[in-house]
Amino acid sequence: MTGIKQKKARKKYLEIGGYTIEDRFSGLDSGVKTEMLKKMYQIRNFELQTEQFIIRGMIHGTCHLYIGEEASAVGAVYASNRDDYITSTHRGHGHCIAKGADLDLMMAELLGKETGYCKGKGGSMHIADVESGNLGANGIVGGSIGIATGAGLTCRMKNNGKTVICFFGDGATNRGIFHGSLNMASIWRLPVIYFCENNIYGMSTSVKEAFNIKKISDRKHAYGIDGLTIDGNNIIEVFNVVSHFQQKCRQGEGPVLIEALTYRWRGHSKSDAQVYRTKEEVKEWMEKDPIKRYSRELLDSKVLTRKEIEDIENEVADDISKASDFARKSPFPDPMTVEEDVYA
């Protein structure tokens, strides 16, 4: 058998959430697999650095850290094309980095500097890079679900073959815009992946308190669309499931509601005493560290050696310290620019 034939013969299918899904991850080039790990580290380290800035009082507003959820953003974004769209949330640094954002410009924005993505006008909750397809983080829970749906309508009307990944949390699914948008996307069969990162808490309110259904993905029945619940800490599963539905979306068989189970290691924002959860629970989830898990996977499958992983970690540490330096050294915006950019 030739190599190619062998690969074809080995095409593997997985049963996930009642769907038969091709294991496209295993066919990925090892360079891409490595890049995915690097992105996860970038997110983790960016957030750890941000946390340091918070502690030192250098972040003017608040920040919502993505630590612990890295597999969701990276797995989903890497399953899509470079020119596909995403919309993000108040906990958006991870989505933004996964989508290829410049770390320098992101960090500068967090510090409110002129050189930041939004010239200091948006801060942590509003980083966007429309040209690269990142239609923005959003300070309103569920706020971007309508925007993602609209981007999906553009893809449909222009027939441009693009798709949209709409990230939101468990809390957003109880907002009205979730209902209106998913219903609209369903009747128009829009190419939108509604990607719910269920990290168990909407601020302090547990999903147990806020829902009377077992799985958020069960809401697919209300809209007549596909949907399933997956392990959001398993980047390979995220990648495979999103790839599968990306293809369906491109064939006009969207949208889909994917619920990715994950956990934020830190509090909701910088002012959270975390009285609503136990240390044991946090510890339990930290043991399910998505980065460790994926590293192990890459070691086992001999994509990377331990040394190579260490090199990646060091490289990322350099990237982050470079971004921090850039941000710190950048000037604050000129106060006279305050009324600029209100109108086109």
Place this chain on the structure above:
Amino acid sequence: MKDNREITYLEAIREAMQQMMRVDENIFLIGEDIAEYGGAFGVTVGMVEEFGKERIRNTPISEAAIIGVATGSAMTGMRPIAEIMFSDFITIAMDQIANQAAKARYMFGGKATIPMVVRTAGGGGTGAAGQHSQSLEALVAHIPGLKVVMPSCPYDAKGLLVSAINDDNPVIFIEHKLLYKNNKYIQYVPEELYDITLGKGDIKRKGADLTIVATSFMVQKSLIAAEEIKSEKGIDCEVVDLRTLRPLDMGIILRSLEKTGRLACVEEAPIFGGFMGEVAARTAQEGFDFLDGPIMRIAGRNCPVPYSPVLENEMIPGIERIKAGISKMF
């Protein structure tokens, strides 16, 4: 459409959309019952036959999603015109209007462009009571990032809507229900495409003694009041139609005031916190030297729009109340 090009406000609005849609395929309409039904007030009648259901896009009753979808599609290259059936229903979509469409550009440091129009029917006088009769322009005009347009006649409606569609910002275009089909206000409207710059007011009646500032249907009422008070008391009113609330043309108000020395602001919305409060405050600050007396505000009473015609007429300023207000200024 009448042969001599004397058309209604509604026909002028429809014509602006039709003509713009013929030249730009990125323009589409999205809203409730706008296809076969032709919209609750009939503005889009016949459009689905020409443009099809993709571009005359009926939606479920989901105002928040309508505006959210319009915003997202505008951000990615389309030029949506969203129809919100009654302006009262913009409150259902308020997050999408105030927090998303209006703010995205600024919050993203000028990187997003949102060329969208939200067309909606405002105003009372139809017996539809509190939830279908409001004048909520102050609510939207207050929000930086939005432009707010309120045409008073067919000619302006067409030209202003063309500008609103061409504008790269979210524009709230508030139409008045009592102007739509009223033959009393038909007007010659050129067939060719033309635009009227947003942010420029228009003098609808020249006068020497007093400046009336109004918008939308109140311009029409003010014009009648001005004619009557001229013949009854010899007071010669100048009527300034703002056309656009935001951006606001203060220049036209001040220039008129310099001539007349007196300012009456007329609006349909409840007086408390009404948009004309902004006009009065700016005038007091920037045009104090031109004022020969206090600024008069003639506006809606401080209650929801009631149902009974007797009560509704009391709530919304009519011609008599405008005249009474003006008389008090001399």
